[in-house]
Amino acid sequence: MQLKGKNVLITGGTRGIGKCMVQYLITHGVSHIAVIARDKKNLKDLSLEYPEVNFIRIAGDIANIQVLRDAAARIEDKWGHLDILINNAGIVAAGPLEDIQDEDLYDQVAVNLTAVMLLTKYCIPLLKFSEEAYILNISSGLGLIGMPFYAVYGSTKAAIRQFSDSMRRELAPFSVSVTCAFPTATDTEMMQKFKGRKMDAPEYVAERSLEGLFNKEIQVIFGGEERLIENTLNFEAPEELDKKVAQNYEERKTASLDHKAV
Known part of the structure; x- marks a missing residue:
C-alpha cells in the first residue's frame, strides 16, 4: 500500500x-500525523526527532471527551479528512477485583473503551471523506x-473486539476497513514489572499490526500456536481451560499485584 500522502x-x-507505529509510518512515507498523548515533553521530542513530519500535537488525556472532540476538529480544520485512525492508548491496573481502587476501575473503562468509541465516532465523518480509510x-x-x-x-479489551466487529x-x-490486534506480553513501560520475562518486541507488534491493517485482516493475534490453542479451548471447552488456569492460581495472583500502568 502507498502510504505517502496519508x-x-x-x-x-x-x-x-x-511510537514504534509512528516510526514505521514515517519510514514508509507518511508525513501527516496527529498524535494524542498526555506528556507534552514527549510530544515535543517526537516532533523534534522527525522535523520533516507535519505533526498535529494534541496534549491531553483521552478520558477527557473535550480532548477527543478538539482532536477531530483540528484534523478537519488542517487536513479536511482522515485516512487512518489508530486507537492504541491503554492503561492497566491489575489484581483481585475487590482490591482494585474504584478510580482505577473507572479509568480503565474510560481510557481503554469509552475513549475508543468516542474518538472513532468523532472521526467517522473524516474517514468517510477518504478514498480508502482504515481503523486499527x-x-x-x-x-x-x-x-x-x-x-x-x-473486559475492556474484549469489548474492543466486539466494537471492532460492529464497526x-x-x-x-x-x-x-477495521482491524483489531491482540498483542500478548510486549516489552513496553506497561510491562516493566515483568522485566526478564520473554516478551514480544514493540517494533514487531507495531509492524505486524500495521501490516495486518493494510492487508485488511480482520484480526491480528499474537502469541503463536499456544494462544490459538487456548482460544479454541476457551470457546469449545472452557471448563478445561479453567482447570489449566487453576494450576498456577497463586502464581498468577502474585504476578498481578502492583501491575499498574496508568
Whole structure:
C-alpha cells in the first residue's frame, strides 16, 4: 500500500507500541500525523526527532471527551479528512477485583473503551471523506481469554473486539476497513514489572499490526500456536481451560499485584 500522502491519527503515539507505529509510518512515507498523548515533553521530542513530519500535537488525556472532540476538529480544520485512525492508548491496573481502587476501575473503562468509541465516532465523518480509510484498534490477548486478576482490563479489551466487529460491518459500505490486534506480553513501560520475562518486541507488534491493517485482516493475534490453542479451548471447552488456569492460581495472583500502568 502507498502510504505517502496519508493522514494519520494515533493515540498514545509517543511511547511503546504507539511510537514504534509512528516510526514505521514515517519510514514508509507518511508525513501527516496527529498524535494524542498526555506528556507534552514527549510530544515535543517526537516532533523534534522527525522535523520533516507535519505533526498535529494534541496534549491531553483521552478520558477527557473535550480532548477527543478538539482532536477531530483540528484534523478537519488542517487536513479536511482522515485516512487512518489508530486507537492504541491503554492503561492497566491489575489484581483481585475487590482490591482494585474504584478510580482505577473507572479509568480503565474510560481510557481503554469509552475513549475508543468516542474518538472513532468523532472521526467517522473524516474517514468517510477518504478514498480508502482504515481503523486499527489495539486490544489484548486478555481480550480473547478472561484471566483472573485482569477482570477489568480484560473486559475492556474484549469489548474492543466486539466494537471492532460492529464497526467493520457498519462502515463496510463506506470503504472503511477495521482491524483489531491482540498483542500478548510486549516489552513496553506497561510491562516493566515483568522485566526478564520473554516478551514480544514493540517494533514487531507495531509492524505486524500495521501490516495486518493494510492487508485488511480482520484480526491480528499474537502469541503463536499456544494462544490459538487456548482460544479454541476457551470457546469449545472452557471448563478445561479453567482447570489449566487453576494450576498456577497463586502464581498468577502474585504476578498481578502492583501491575499498574496508568
